[in-house]
Amino acid sequence: MAYDITVNGTTHHVDVDGDTPLLWVLRDVLAMTGTKFGCGAGLCGACTVQLDGVATRSCITRVDSLGDAAVTTIEAVGATAAGASVQKAWLEGQVPQCGYCQSGQIMSASALLARNPDPTDAEIDVAMAGNICRCGTYPRIRAAIRAAARSNAKGD
Amino acid sequence: MAGKHCTARSAERLTSTCAVRVSRRSVLCAGVAFGGGLLLGLRLSLGTAAAAAAGTGDFAPDAYIRIGRDGRVALVMPFVEMGQGTYTAIPMLIAEELEVDLDQIRLEHAPADEKLYGNPLLAGVQATGGSTAIRAAWLPLREAGAVARTLLVSAAAARWNVEPGACRARRGAVVHEPSGRSLGYGELAADAARLPLPGKVALKAPAEFRLIGTPVRRLDAPGKVDGTAVFGIDARPAGVKIATLAQSPVFGGRVKSLDDRAARAVRGVRQVVRLDDAVAVVADHMGAALKGLAALAIEWDEGPHARLDSAAILGELEKATDGPGTVAQTVGDVGAALAGAASRVEATYQVPFLAHATMEPMNCTVDLREDGCDVWVGTQVPARAQRAAAQAAGLPLDRVALHNHLIGGGFGRRLEVDGIVRAVEIARHVDGPVKVIWSREEDIQHDLYRPVFFDRLSACLGSDGRPLAWSHRFAGSSVIARWLPQAFNDGLDPDTTDGAIDLLYALPNLRVEYRRVEPPGVPTAFWRSVGPSHNVFVTESFIDELAAAAGQDPVAYRSALLDQAPRARAVLHLAAEKAGWGRPLPAGVGLGVSLQFVFATYMAQVAEVEVSGDGSVRVRRVVCALDCGSVVNPDTIEAQVQGAVVFGITAALYGEITIENGRVVQANFDSYRMLRIDEAPSVEVHIVRNSEPPGGMGEPGTSAIMPAVANAIFAATGKRLRKLPVDPAALKHSA
Ligand code: FES
Numbered sequence A: 001m002a003y004d005i006t007v008n009g010t011t012h013h014v015d016v017d018g019d020t021p022l023l024w025v026l027r028d029v030l031a032m033t034g035t036k037f038g039c040g041a042g043l044c045g046a047c048t049v050q051l052d053g054v055a056t057r058s059c060i061t062r063v064d065s066l067g068d069a070a071v072t073t074i075e076a077v078g079a080t081a082a083g084a085s086v087q088k089a090w091l092e093g094q095v096p097q098c099g100y101c102q103s104g105q106i107m108s109a110s111a112l113l114a115r116n117p118d119p120t121d122a123e124i125d126v127a128m129a130g131n132i133c134r135c136g137t138y139p140r141i142r143a144a145i146r147a148a149a150r151s152n153a154k155g156d
Numbered sequence B: 001m002a003g004k005h006c007t008a009r010s011a012e013r014l015t016s017t018c019a020v021r022v023s024r025r026s027v028l029c030a031g032v033a034f035g036g037g038l039l040l041g042l043r044l045s046l047g048t049a050a051a052a053a054a055g056t057g058d059f060a061p062d063a064y065i066r067i068g069r070d071g072r073v074a075l076v077m078p079f080v081e082m083g084q085g086t087y088t089a090i091p092m093l094i095a096e097e098l099e100v101d102l103d104q105i106r107l108e109h110a111p112a113d114e115k116l117y118g119n120p121l122l123a124g125v126q127a128t129g130g131s132t133a134i135r136a137a138w139l140p141l142r143e144a145g146a147v148a149r150t151l152l153v154s155a156a157a158a159r160w161n162v163e164p165g166a167c168r169a170r171r172g173a174v175v176h177e178p179s180g181r182s183l184g185y186g187e188l189a190a191d192a193a194r195l196p197l198p199g200k201v202a203l204k205a206p207a208e209f210r211l212i213g214t215p216v217r218r219l220d221a222p223g224k225v226d227g228t229a230v231f232g233i234d235a236r237p238a239g240v241k242i243a244t245l246a247q248s249p250v251f252g253g254r255v256k257s258l259d260d261r262a263a264r265a266v267r268g269v270r271q272v273v274r275l276d277d278a279v280a281v282v283a284d285h286m287g288a289a290l291k292g293l294a295a296l297a298i299e300w301d302e303g304p305h306a307r308l309d310s311a312a313i314l315g316e317l318e319k320a321t322d323g324p325g326t327v328a329q330t331v332g333d334v335g336a337a338l339a340g341a342a343s344r345v346e347a348t349y350q351v352p353f354l355a356h357a358t359m360e361p362m363n364c365t366v367d368l369r370e371d372g373c374d375v376w377v378g379t380q381v382p383a384r385a386q387r388a389a390a391q392a393a394g395l396p397l398d399r400v401a402l403h404n405h406l407i408g409g410g411f412g413r414r415l416e417v418d419g420i421v422r423a424v425e426i427a428r429h430v431d432g433p434v435k436v437i438w439s440r441e442e443d444i445q446h447d448l449y450r451p452v453f454f455d456r457l458s459a460c461l462g463s464d465g466r467p468l469a470w471s472h473r474f475a476g477s478s479v480i481a482r483w484l485p486q487a488f489n490d491g492l493d494p495d496t497t498d499g500a501i502d503l504l505y506a507l508p509n510l511r512v513e514y515r516r517v518e519p520p521g522v523p524t525a526f527w528r529s530v531g532p533s534h535n536v537f538v539t540e541s542f543i544d545e546l547a548a549a550a551g552q553d554p555v556a557y558r559s560a561l562l563d564q565a566p567r568a569r570a571v572l573h574l575a576a577e578k579a580g581w582g583r584p585l586p587a588g589v590g591l592g593v594s595l596q597f598v599f600a601t602y603m604a605q606v607a608e609v610e611v612s613g614d615g616s617v618r619v620r621r622v623v624c625a626l627d628c629g630s631v632v633n634p635d636t637i638e639a640q641v642q643g644a645v646v647f648g649i650t651a652a653l654y655g656e657i658t659i660e661n662g663r664v665v666q667a668n669f670d671s672y673r674m675l676r677i678d679e680a681p682s683v684e685v686h687i688v689r690n691s692e693p694p695g696g697m698g699e700p701g702t703s704a705i706m707p708a709v710a711n712a713i714f715a716a717t718g719k720r721l722r723k724l725p726v727d728p729a730a731l732k733h734s735a
């Protein structure tokens, strides 16, 4: 089957089985390798993308379930206000270590801030608990999300 | 020393007129770089430096600094970035003395070559591990930077016909202060390359550092926040196919029969590769490969380990500690002291197999052709990886090109080359390049594991409560015996006993014994904080037991035994003070302390732990004080400790690989659990600054946190946990 999917504003025609996970369409068919594979089972968040702005695990999202949802990936999240402020806070807070989980972390964090510009610590924990970081960058992720929220509030 | 011959065998070619300089710490040679700039080669391996200093022959540089005619500084570096900040800290050392800004330095991966890039602290193996990078590079790289600066200043002074003393290097240029003239390094590089090496260069005093010791931003961070960083798994040579695999679920098993008809019918599947002990499905994309794999019907011949289980493995270890082991350290007469004691404190401890579970699952891409082979992978051991690939491919070494990548988590897993060999085996059957990606389940079930250990301890106390005798006997696998056999001697290796011998405390009678017992079939490997990941848990728990037996405060008890270790005492007191040691705490909450000196770093941690009625444990806060000597990048140190603490808590609370019927029970992050952000403590890091040689920082935080948590649980509940991971059932209603 062939599917038309919209990724970062561009429509792509992909010819794969309908049960193919979006993750592999992105990485192997469209050659967009910023989205990472961690578990393939919705357990780690490395593959997080946004569907119409909602953080979604692409490894368990079938391509035939997308319809005309807009897929946003790490390659383009910087073009959104929340994404840009999160990336900036991530750099300023020196969050990444090995960096492998960070695409997913940033996609989850920017989805959170887009819908909730000033989350509480508890809300941060809930929104980010699906994203594992084996390098243990959690303290800095928390701090960076708070910093991004503050900079949004100040309007810069 | 000029005139000694300098050979640069691979990455760079020096002119035959290059000058060589040997100092106590390192060897340098200088010459004209390809394209006409200044090239400095340096040798980080102390062994070879010593040989060259003794005048016994050639030496080959293992790191290079190249200053181009455009003024750009390139650094070819033997260490690998896997999240620990090496790509930032190492250039800082050169930039400091060379007087350039960090962003003027470009890094290049060293090609695979053990002869050239061997790590002196890892017996010459080209490897990044054991928290050794900064320790190996600290003096040689600074000295190289200073030599280059001196040459550039001399070149400028000659050009202007002025005294070198009137010139100063600043931000990539040499300035003649009286006249205000200035020349960029690029304009001076060619002249500098023709000068003899300076006999002596002065290194900056720590007070003059402008980069070292400051929190510098990581050079690799931007690519890691916008998705452009390229890990091994992201390699995409033209025409690459994707494969995934099933390896024998039982260690040592083989494929008995295979029905791949359904798999080959899956759209996108190109072929099925049957190996002796594994089956791989090759497809257009990983989605099809996984679907094909699920459609395979494989029957396994389970082989000799089909009945193996964890209890039997542990039973063997326990039995082994009944008899004496090889003595790793002995002080005084433990036997006599214990025999004469009115009472003893005795305990047994055990720690489980652990998987590495790097975030980036194992993967390797191979393009195997008749006459050569390209390998794309992220490895901690490039030269070993190249050798393994060549062997598996049946090609000479120089026909194998290894393209190393950023590493999505190493922790010791990528010191192993099994995944590379596997990928080459599969590539032998595939036309064109193939990327082999392991599912998370394969990654966890076919890891090489941190070994299981069983420990037996016995001590007696003097009338003042201080330990009189300390006996520690343990059994388990020696990773070194397999990985670096030349370092396994007379039943002992320097890693398995690290953290068990050379304890900080005054112990008048001490004996540490080790019995090497390899678990049948189960491969073992280095794991973040290696030997100390086991030993520090045991020794720092047991000293806590002695404090309790003596009826003394755990911090005061330790402190009293540290007359000979003032740096250790200082971090212990600092951590206790910052953590508010001794303050009243609510029921169910406790503080636990640990203290260690491993990887040449002193570290104390205080964990604040809360135990709920259902026995579940939450680590609320961790305070760490450390003294790692000279600090290169304090921000990286803080990050490494934060990460290592999370890594260690994950192990202490959840980490356990169990074997049933010869196979690993755990499979993905549901059964092999990772600490998540909602469970993560705040981690405070306090650094004691001095100018001692730097210690390692990648690993110590992991070994230190495990006993701190166990000791805090004891403080909160009165229950002493001698087995990891923490069993909440044992803590129910104890708080
Ligand atoms: S790869 Fe999708 S959640 Fe882990």
Ligand code: FES
Residues within 6 Å of the ligand: A096, A097, A098, A099, A100, A101, A102, A132, A133, A134, A135, A136, A137, B083, B359, B408, B409
């Ligand atoms: S930065 Fe390495 S897994 Fe998160």
